[in-house]
Amino acid sequence: MSAPLFAKEGYDGVSIRDVAAATRLTPAALYYHFSDKDDLYLSVVIHEFRGKSTVLSNIIKGPEPPWERLEKFIEGLVNLTASDQNFTRLMQWVKLDSDEVRRHKLTEHVFSDLFVSVHDLVAELNSGHDAYMLAISIFGLITFPFELMTTRKFMPGYRPEHDKPAVIAKHVIDLLRSSLKKADGKTG
Amino acid sequence: MSAPLFAKEGYDGVSIRDVAAATRLTPAALYYHFSDKDDLYLSVVIHEFRGKSTVLSNIIKGPEPPWERLEKFIEGLVNLTASDQNFTRLMQWVKLDSDEVRRHKLTEHVFSDLFVSVHDLVAELNSGHDAYMLAISIFGLITFPFELMTTRKFMPGYRPEHDKPAVIAKHVIDLLRSSLKKADGKTG
DNA sequence: GTCTATAGTCAGATAGAC
DNA sequence: GTCTATCTGACTATAGAC
Secondary structure: OOHHHHHHHHHHHOOHHHHHHHHOOOHHHHHHHOOOHHHHHHHHHHHHHOOHHHHHHHHHOOOOOHHHHHHHHHHHHHHHHHHOHHHHHHHHHHHHOOOHHHHHHHHHHHOHHHHHHHHHHHHHOOOOOOHHHHHHHHHHHHHHHHHOHHHHOOOOOOOHHHHOHHHHHHHHHHHHHHHHOOOOOOOO | OOHHHHHHHHHHHOOHHHHHHHHOOOHHHHHHHOOOHHHHHHHHHHHHHOOHHHHHHHHHOOOOOHHHHHHHHHHHHHHHHHHOHHHHHHHHHHHHOOOHHHHHHHHHHHOHHHHHHHHHHHHHOOOOOOHHHHHHHHHHHHHHHHHOHHHHOOOOOOOHHHHOHHHHHHHHHHHHHHHHOOOOOOOO
């Protein structure tokens, strides 16, 4: 209910009174359910990510060859990111969080599982690239166009199709294919 | 003087009093030089980026073949990003800024010139990829490892060398080479 | 140009009635 | 569990002395 608020304005930009208005409760009622603002914020953000990362992890653990699972994962994360703007912004706020304890807790719940899944998948590809770096690159390639969504519209060369999930996913896959995909007919 | 403050805590996380303490002025003195907090913030951030993007643009406009200039640009932006942590964080705050007018002004001064330079460079490569998407991908590949710096240390597979600029730059270049670089002996 | 002092508003958090 | 009322402190911004 209040996730869009935190997604838009971040921790410092949202007051307990704002959350109270959005949930049609009073500040005092919120303090009955949460010990303080940090507790409320953590609960909201972690709840927002629950389920989403497990859906993507399941894609990654499918029966297909690694490259095909990677393609499906890329399409899945692009679609998720495109369909829920709060998702990307909440991740951005996590990365920027200036409170170390809070950022550590969020990282654990928000990034870890999915990162491990992608890391293990790209390791299977045997591409020669460092799996850790490669996993980070893939997340960067997928999320960066969405992180820039509100600013890149002013850049030269922009066309509305650059916002379409299918176009973004295809671009990422095309960019990675020649570096990562083993030749089709190759056998051990 | 107060750029590190805004880099760490963002617009909402830094008060006029904080800036006053950092500059050893009083809030009232700051209001003599700046009309309001927005004016102060914009001045600080834009000043922080001046010069930096022109240095990189000059690399891009060198005499070498396009792919070599792209390699040098990647190394240059990686080194800049690695040497000045404020740089990355201020860019992240710009992307997340919830005030549309402020974000528009910052985008103009912070992103535009460099984006245009990279866009035109990758267009020269004739790689077959959309130049606009490709420019965004390159910025994503370079900056994402630094945006995740504080959180990815907790991820499995992490080694300290993953923070080294040379390693990050090499990874990005290696990842892009087979997709973007024309065969060496090719002539028109 | 920089100061002290302060106006006016909003923040996080709590006490106590129901 | 949720409310009204309120405490305490921090915030942006300004007035006016020097």
